[in-house]
Amino acid sequence: MSLPEQAPGVRPRPFWSLRPKSDRDAGDAVTSNFLLHWFPAKVSKASMSWTYSFWLGTITAALFLLLTLSGLPLLFLYVPSVERAYQSVKDIEYAITFGRWIRAVHRVAAHGMVITVVLHLARVFFTGAYKNGIARNQKREWNWVIGVAMLLLTLFLSFTGYLLPWDQLAFWAVTVGTNIASAIPWIGPDVRELLIGGRAIEQATLIRFYVLHIFFLPAAVGVLFAYHMWRVRKDGGLARADRDELSETPRSVAVVPTKTYTLLGVARGTAPTVTARSLEAADTSVNAVPDLMRRAMIATLGTIAVISILAVFIASPLEEPANALITPNPAKAPWYFLWLQEIVTDTTIHLGSFTINGAFIGGVVLPGLLIGLLTVWPWLDRSPREATGVWFPRARRTQNIVFIAIVIGILILTYIGMELRGPYWEFFWPWETWPSVPGRI
Amino acid sequence: MEQRTNSPYPRIDRPMLAIIGVLLILSCALFFASDRAHDWRYYQATFRDQVAQKFGADRAAGVLTGVQQIWVADLGRADRCTTCHQATSWKGFEQADEPFRTHPVEPLKTHPVEKFGCTSCHGGQGWAVDVAEAHGEVAHWEEPLLSKTLGQEYSLSGNKGALLQMNCNICHRYDRETRGADAINLAKRLVDEKGCRACHTINNRGGRIGPDLTRVGEKAPEQYDYSRLSGQQTAFAWHVAHFKNPKALTTDSTMPNFGFNTEQAQALAMLVLSWRPADVPAAYLAGAPRTDTPTVEQLAEEERMRTGPGAWFVETGCSTCHSIQVYGVKSPAQIGPDLSNAVEDVQSRFGRTIDDFLREPTGTMSVVLSRQIILTPEQKAIAIQKLREAFAVYQKQQAEKQKER
Numbered sequence: 001m002s003l004p005e006q007a008p009g010v011r012p013r014p015f016w017s018l019r020p021k022s023d024r025d026a027g028d029a030v031t032s033n034f035l036l037h038w039f040p041a042k043v044s045k046a047s048m049s050w051t052y053s054f055w056l057g058t059i060t061a062a063l064f065l066l067l068t069l070s071g072l073p074l075l076f077l078y079v080p081s082v083e084r085a086y087q088s089v090k091d092i093e094y095a096i097t098f099g100r101w102i103r104a105v106h107r108v109a110a111h112g113m114v115i116t117v118v119l120h121l122a123r124v125f126f127t128g129a130y131k132n133g134i135a136r137n138q139k140r141e142w143n144w145v146i147g148v149a150m151l152l153l154t155l156f157l158s159f160t161g162y163l164l165p166w167d168q169l170a171f172w173a174v175t176v177g178t179n180i181a182s183a184i185p186w187i188g189p190d191v192r193e194l195l196i197g198g199r200a201i202e203q204a205t206l207i208r209f210y211v212l213h214i215f216f217l218p219a220a221v222g223v224l225f226a227y228h229m230w231r232v233r234k235d236g237g238l239a240r241a242d243r244d245e246l247s248e249t250p251r252s253v254a255v256v257p258t259k260t261y262t263l264l265g266v267a268r269g270t271a272p273t274v275t276a277r278s279l280e281a282a283d284t285s286v287n288a289v290p291d292l293m294r295r296a297m298i299a300t301l302g303t304i305a306v307i308s309i310l311a312v313f314i315a316s317p318l319e320e321p322a323n324a325l326i327t328p329n330p331a332k333a334p335w336y337f338l339w340l341q342e343i344v345t346d347t348t349i350h351l352g353s354f355t356i357n358g359a360f361i362g363g364v365v366l367p368g369l370l371i372g373l374l375t376v377w378p379w380l381d382r383s384p385r386e387a388t389g390v391w392f393p394r395a396r397r398t399q400n401i402v403f404i405a406i407v408i409g410i411l412i413l414t415y416i417g418m419e420l421r422g423p424y425w426e427f428f429w430p431w432e433t434w435p436s437v438p439g440r441i
Numbered sequence: 442m443e444q445r446t447n448s449p450y451p452r453i454d455r456p457m458l459a460i461i462g463v464l465l466i467l468s469c470a471l472f473f474a475s476d477r478a479h480d481w482r483y484y485q486a487t488f489r490d491q492v493a494q495k496f497g498a499d500r501a502a503g504v505l506t507g508v509q510q511i512w513v514a515d516l517g518r519a520d521r522c523t524t525c526h527q528a529t530s531w532k533g534f535e536q537a538d539e540p541f542r543t544h545p546v547e548p549l550k551t552h553p554v555e556k557f558g559c560t561s562c563h564g565g566q567g568w569a570v571d572v573a574e575a576h577g578e579v580a581h582w583e584e585p586l587l588s589k590t591l592g593q594e595y596s597l598s599g600n601k602g603a604l605l606q607m608n609c610n611i612c613h614r615y616d617r618e619t620r621g622a623d624a625i626n627l628a629k630r631l632v633d634e635k636g637c638r639a640c641h642t643i644n645n646r647g648g649r650i651g652p653d654l655t656r657v658g659e660k661a662p663e664q665y666d667y668s669r670l671s672g673q674q675t676a677f678a679w680h681v682a683h684f685k686n687p688k689a690l691t692t693d694s695t696m697p698n699f700g701f702n703t704e705q706a707q708a709l710a711m712l713v714l715s716w717r718p719a720d721v722p723a724a725y726l727a728g729a730p731r732t733d734t735p736t737v738e739q740l741a742e743e744e745r746m747r748t749g750p751g752a753w754f755v756e757t758g759c760s761t762c763h764s765i766q767v768y769g770v771k772s773p774a775q776i777g778p779d780l781s782n783a784v785e786d787v788q789s790r791f792g793r794t795i796d797d798f799l800r801e802p803t804g805t806m807s808v809v810l811s812r813q814i815i816l817t818p819e820q821k822a823i824a825i826q827k828l829r830e831a832f833a834v835y836q837k838q839q840a841e842k843q844k845e846r
Contacts, residue, residue, distance in 0.1 A: 087519075090569075094574070095508060095510075097476060098472060100475075100476070101472045101475065294454045294455070294458060295450070298454060298458050298461055301461045304465065305467075305468050306464075308468035308472065309464070309468045312468070312475045317581075318581065320582075320583060323661075326664075327663075328663075436674055437663075438662040438667060438676065439583065439675045439676075440583045440676050441587075441591070441607075441677040441714065
């Protein structure tokens with residue numbers, strides 16, 4: 001079989017969908033390909049490492065993709081009305097082909113995304129990756145701020161999704177969550193009213209949360225995500241690459257006898273000898289396609305495979321239909337807000353008949369302070385440039401320890417809230433059994 | 442092929458990608474399998490075999506396959522029970538084991554399945570298509586199948602399938618007698634005989650001493666106090682124990698112990714749990730009056746007492762609990778002692794005069810006189826006067842009896 005005419009030096013493989021006939025064709029293919037523009041042409045070997053970034057950002061993006069994909073069929077099946085929502089979820093669970101699995105994928109991926117976003121943030125903090133290197137116009141600190149915004153959006157996305165099944169779990173988790181919001185001084189009750197579209201959690205709340213959940217919040221995440229990725233490229237890739245640049249002196253690199261990308265497309269011949277830092281050197285970098293592409297696929301498809309398998313085995317809960325008259329015992333916020341609920345309890349002080357409500361401290365002051373600090377931290381972090389793109393550098397030891405301490409504190413409070421708080425929010429040790437929940441008959 | 446870069450990655454990453462490919466295929470297999478793994482597939486195959494054995498392959502070919510559903514728009518019910526219980530409308534499986542038994546024809550004549558579905562009578566979770574979920578024997582489903590098994594769990598005395606009657610009474614609550622609902626009928630008789638309405642409002646008629654029971658059946662199980670109840674912690678178990686001995690569960694209760702036996706207590710518990718708002722269109726309740734009026738005999742009896750010498754006691758409401766035998770006033774409930782000799786009876790019970798007792802009543806009477814029969818000091822004086830008059834008649838009668846002897 002004779003292959004059609006092609007660009008000189010291009011040896012097509014049987015599975016290639018594109019057979020460029022000229023260098024111009026090949027160049028056009030590069031400039032018109034979305035994925036080739038997502039990635040730089042070359043990527044440093046250091047930033048390819050599995051154990052530097054753990055690819056948490058990619059995994060988070062994969063989860064977001066999976067949430068979008070699994071959300072689409074749910075859009076056709078779920079009815080956002082207080083009369084029908086619960087029923088429609090029951091139908092998704094029992095009657096729709098693959099319905100239970102799709103819902104489980106959506107739920108597991110949603111919880112997974114909250115976890116990976118937080119882990120990604122922690123990774124960036126521990127490696128000081130919000131710090132700029134030596135290249136011009138780097139604005140990594142702003143990408144960190146966008147990241148914090150996306151963390152909040154992710155939590156809000158998850159929280160709005162929580163209400164949609166309109167069961168007791170949903171109703172009361174949102175009740176607890178929005179009550180915490182109402183503890184903001186002066187404007188708290190108005191904030192709550194704005195959130196839930198009235199004074200009680202009703203149809204107005206459901207449609208509000210629904211529209212936020214399926215359109216505005218994902219759109220906002222999508223826009224910020226695009227900007228987040230664009231900034232990563234503008235800032236010269238991962239901070240890890242900057243570190244290599246910092247630690248090496250420029251050296252002359254041999255002539256590269258291969259294609260080179262110019263403004264006019266692909267030019268054949270040799271690139272001129274350049275003085276390069278390690279980022280461009282052939283021995284310290286690889287082509288983004290296929291090496292980076294392949295790893296991104298491993299992370300993305302791996303995430304999809306793991307979530308899809310987990311979804312077969314993890315059933316999504318659906319409690320009794322929402323009932324404003326019956327408070328489930330205990331009523332708990334979604335798990336990622338349980339540390340706040342725990343702080344609210346612990347800072348609520350009873351002095352005789354006098355009660356100081358902890359919602360203001362636990363629900364407003366503390367999380368507000370933490371989020372505020374987190375946002376401005378890149379400007380407060382005065383550690384040297386050398387402490388960028390490396391895990392636990394000596395120069396950032398104190399701040400890393402404080403960060404770990406806060407994270408451990410939050411984890412402990414979350415664990416207490418999840419596992420050790422029984423009926424009436426009473427404390428039970430793990431070896432103590434909770435009183436049984438009574439049934440009707 | 443020219444070597445573009447010296448990349449170490451393909452050697453490890455390609456096999457890794459291959460493993461992930463395998464994982465993806467595995468996940469597809471898993472979710473396909475999990476979606477197909479439903480109990481109903483087994484039951485449908487078994488039923489088809491049974492039909493083939495009994496009636497031949499031709500009729501077996503007509504057995505429906507796939508999820509079956511009875512959609513009752515009026516009741517908002519989608520009952521998928523017939524997905525497994527395929528024999529319900531087949532003749533010839535009357536003696537078969539469930540889920541392959543023919544449904545008794547009699548109740549279906551008045552309650553066609555297209556109009557009522559399955560779960561409005563039987564309970565359970567109509568949406569679900571797997572055994573445990575459909576029978577409602579799972580967490581977060583408050584309406585379990587009201588089956589014989591559940592009756593056995595509660596050691597129902599008599600008919601083990603009687604729990605089902607609770608659902609009959611959601612629509613039939615105003616009937617004095619419902620055919621086939623023996624336990625509920627027994628309970629309704631007890632309500633009349635024991636005069637529950639002396640203290641409780643039921644169907645918007647009755648006293649104010651105890652809580653209004655008109656909608657007690659919708660009270661959430663969490664809202665009962667189980668601290669003094671041993672064994673099962675359910676609303677039903679609570680009511681059974683409470684009917685047997687009210688004070689054992691609620692120490693400050695003024696409700697008397699009627700000495701109900703187990704069957705009576707269970708029947709009453711079923712009755713009160715059935716008292717919840719019927720979420721059914723008016724057409725389903727056609728013909729039934731939306732209240733339960735007293736019978737003609739009851740009304741005649743009341744009229745007689747109201748015009749007799751004991752009229753004051755009837756009008757004031759004393760006769761709901763107390764008989765006044767000397768005037769021929771007979772209380773339907775007879776919860777309290779006869780008032781004919783209250784003057785000496787109060788003295789012997791409480792060591793106080795009747796005047797003193799009525800001014801500062803204790804026990805049940807303090808509740809009654811503060812909530813239901815509220816008397817001004819003038820009315821109290823009249824009451825004392827009336828009680829003395831009754832006692833005079835009583836003494837006269839006693840003296841006559843003495844003479845006769």
